[in-house]
Amino acid sequence: MSSNVTSVNDSDLIDRCMTILKHDGVLAVPTDTIYGLAALVSSEKAVRRIYEIKGRLFTKPLAISVGNVEDLFTWSKPTLSSEQLSDGDLLPGPVTLMFERQLSLPSYFNPDVNNVAIRIPNHQMMIELARRLGEPIALTSANISNGPSSISIDEFQSLWSQVDLVIDGGVLASNDRRGSTIVDLCEKGFFHIQRPGIDCERIISLIMSLSKLESLANETILEIFDYLRPIDIIRAFELLNERFQILIIQRSYHVNLSMNLSLNDFNEYCSIILPSYCSSIRSIYLSNSETCGCMSLFFQRFPHVEAVFPNLRTMVFIDPNDNDYNQIIKIKQLTTVHLKYSQIYEQKIHLAALFDNPNLQTCILSYDDLLPIQKFRSSASLKRLVLDNFYINDFHLLFYLYPSLEHLAINRLLVNFQGYLPPFNGPVRTLHTLKLNCAYTVQFDYILYLLSLLPNLVHFTCIAIGIDFFNAEQWIQILSSLEQLRSLVFDLKAVTEMFDNKLAASFLTPYWHRWRIAVDYSEDNRKYHLFTIPYHRLSFISTIYSVSTIQAPPHMFDSVTHLYLKMNSSMQMCSNRKYPNVYALQIYQNTIVTVDYSNLFSRLCTMIDAHKLVHLELFISLPPSIFLALLKSTPCLRYFKTDYEILMILTDNLQNDDICSDLHHKLNKLVIRQGVLPLTDKDRFVQIFSNLKYLQIQLYTVYELRLLLWTCLKIMFQLQTLHVRLVGTDASIDSLQWQGVINNISYEIAKRHIQIWK
Known part of the structure; x- marks a missing residue:
């Protein structure tokens, strides 16, 4: 350990820090978010040293750190009152507030910049140091400029020799490299998220609660609207006053008529909202999969789409039937069409007619089957x-x-x-x-x-x-x-038959430095995986354990939100890669080798932030104890997909009360990919999953469906969509037999599946 590294718990730490800072020194300090470099704002020499250490452009401003809310009024011109800023949930905390700067700041500090970013980190050492100094501390992240942020001192070891003291606070509790959330509050009644960071959603809610809604600028209100569904915007703000009415009318709407929508909500959209704001509608999403029969209902309400929605340019159609498709090809104003079919050959559609639209510029076709070129028609x-x-x-x-x-x-x-x-x-x-x-x-x-x-x-x-x-x-x-x-x-x-490092080495030549190549190797299935970094794709496929023959920097996977992991045997020298922003995870079985699951949970905890996980697909037979630990670490889990046989193993045949209770309270969507629900499990199954909004399962016969349907409608009060596939039928084609609405429930009955939407 270097001689200039000391513990955050040293008894004379504050005195040492004050002495160093007052002699033009630079510190590496822990905060409540990430490690930072600190110097006195009053020391022009020390401020310049920070820029030189980081290799940072001198035109990029630094933030300042203070110890009390009152200090904000000394160094800036806050647009919030002292009482509002003193709210313990905002300051101190993982937030940086931007206000107009005061003349009390020296002119060499962030020259030609009219505002200043101020922090009060929720870290006892930083607060005490700032209070005893009685002056602002220049603060920025402890890393090379544009490099990954650090949550432990080992991650910026290359900078130790250039600073006067490194304060070791261990691995920071935040365990999040995004840093603080930066909020621009320079203009009264207006706020803008300059950089989303830790606790961003909570901080937005706090700042909104500190301001009267009607005092907010139009830009801020429109930014709030971005987080709400059109139906929620109109319900909440339509009758508030004339100003909000104008903002609602002037806004462009992208309407999803399927996602988490009940039939009553759909009817409200079609009868009140869409006709009232028809000129503001830019795109519409319709899905017979999520909300069976919604396309037929939509076209019944709006048979002349072009006349009703003059500015509609984009539509998405999921699993339209033959009649729906005949309506779709009549809409000639669309510039973008997304058409998705599960079984395109089982539909009697003339796909080429889609390209007769003279305005069509973007076409997305999703389907399970293969489309021959004869299905297409020319379009200029x-x-x-x-x-x-x-x-x-x-x-x-x-x-x-x-x-x-x-x-x-x-x-x-x-x-x-x-x-x-x-x-x-x-x-x-x-x-x-x-x-x-x-x-x-x-x-x-x-x-x-x-x-x-x-x-x-x-x-x-x-x-x-x-x-x-x-x-x-x-x-x-x-x-x-x-x-x-x-x-x-x-x-x-x-x-490959055996490990061959020449394969990876051939991508280490100067030409490939431009594209930055990484290569992984999985030992038990002898598979190489070569990919470019930064990894810009949203999804990434890998084995649980792999060796990086060409190492990828850890922050290069921040873009990945969907992670697909294949089980394999543990390896001693495996890479410790992190995917900090994953919210959808799929884990599937390795058919080549038998795998020990005992270390899976701890391994996952090092790879992802389980608190962010919303969507989980599990196709491995985890022991119930490990599955329970996984559930306990995923408070935001809402979607679960698995096979029925695996569900029985995970839940001890639906008898593990802790697991079943967790699933009951968390899930609103469950998909059983394979396996049939036996009638003997029906009552227990429905009781456990009574809070679901969406359920997809498999049964053998219509008789079983009748028994299940009665139980579901009786107990599952929140259920909006039930999708049942009948695997006992011998029908060769899953053709639609009947579709309609009875007692405010939409039904779709086909040869091999039945759906309801209520």
């Missing part, structure tokens, strides 16, 4: 196209049909049985963005050939499987020919 206006499954062999026809195409994404690229690529008429010069998720049958040579025909490509994403994709030299050759390329995202996987 189409610029963005997203497809789920498509043959690479038909690419030449795709560019022929859509000559203005600028953005193309294929979520599953396949090769047909012919196995060759027909020649193109020439280079495709319009395409700027290409995203490909290749099936294992797609060869690297196909991708090289395709890229050779796209000279103006700017953004390229490639997700692929196969050892041939790990050819660094060939990648360099083709990528170097793309002179406009500015963004490259790789996510490549390959299985």
Whole structure:
């Protein structure tokens, strides 16, 4: 340990710090958020040292830290009163407040900046130090400029020699690298979140409660509206006064008529809200999956969509039936259409008619089946196209049909049985963005050939499987020919017979430094995983344990919100990677090796912040004790997906009261992917999950459905959507048999499934 490192608990610490600071010194200090560099604002030399230590531009201002609320009025011009600022829930705390600066601050400190950012960290040492000094402390994060923030002193060890004293406060309790939430309060009645940080939502609520709603600026009110559903905005503010009425009318609305919406809410939208604010509607989302029959009800209410909603430009349709689709293709004003089908071949639709819309610029088609090129029709206006499954062999026809195409994404690229690529008429010069998720049958040579025909490509994403994709030299050759390329995202996987470090080393040449490559290796399934960093994609797939043969910086996965983990055997030298912002987690089984689950919970706690987890999909047979520990650490969990057999193991056949109680109080959505609910478990199952709003399960027969439906309607008062798949039927096609509304409940009855929405 370095000689200039001391414990935060040293008895003479404050005296030592004061002496160092008063002699132009710089400290590395713990706070309530992250570690910081501190110096006296009154020492121009020390302030300059902070900039030099961090390699920070001198034009970027520093914050100041004080010890009392009264100090804010000495160094700034607060727009909140002393009583409001003294609210113990705001200051001290993980918040930085920006106000207009006072002349009492020296002119060399943040020159040419009219405001100042002030903190009172909720940290006893920092508060006592500031109070005894009686003057402001310049404070900024302890890291190289633009690098990751630090929550332990080891993470900025390279800076120790450049500061006069490092104060070790251990691993900070915040365990969050975002730092404080910065709030701009320079203008009275207005606030703006300059940087979301720790406790951002709570701080927004506090500041809103400190201000009278009607005294807030229009910009602030509109920012608040961004967090609310249109139905909530109109219910709460429509009749408040004329000013709010004008703000509501002038706002553009993106209306989701399916997510967490009851049939009564839907009827209120269609009868009152949508007609009253029809000119403000910009996009509408409709789903027969979440809310069965809602499209038919919508088109019954609004048979002439274009006449009612003149500014509507975007619509999303999830699982429309044949009649719904015939209404969709009549809407010619849309510039963006997202169409999603579970079973597109079981619908009698003429997909090509969708492209007859002369205004269509963006088309997103999501489906389980494969769409042949014959399903498409030419369009001169189409610029963005997203497809789920498509043959690479038909690419030449795709560019022929859509000559203005600028953005193309294929979520599953396949090769047909012919196995060759027909020649193109020439280079495709319009395409700027290409995203490909290749099936294992797609060869690297196909991708090289395709890229050779796209000279103006700017953004390229490639997700692929196969050892041939790990050819660094060939990648360099083709990528170097793309002179406009500015963004490259790789996510490549390959299985090898044995560990070969040359594979990773071939991506360590100077050319690859530009794109920053990371490589993981999983020992038990001998799989390499190569990807570019920073990792800009929202989802990431990995094994629980892996070795980083080329290390990725820890903060590079801050963008990941959806994490897919495959179980594998523990490894001694595995990487300690963190995904701090994950809210959706899927864990699935490893079919190659038998895995010990005993360390899984502790491993997960090092990888993610379980408090942020909302969505969990679990397809492994965890012991109930580990599952209970996981549930206890996830207070925000609302969605759970699993198999029925696994649910029985997790809950001790629905008899573990602690687990069942936790599931009862937390979940509002449950999806059983596989396995049939036996009638013997029906009553206990419904009792445990009586708080659900959405339930998807499987049964054998209609008789079982009748028994379950009666129990559900009797006990599950909050249930809005019930989706039952009938696995006992021998029907070859899941065709729609009947749809309608009875007793304010919408029903959809098909050969292989039944849905209700109430």
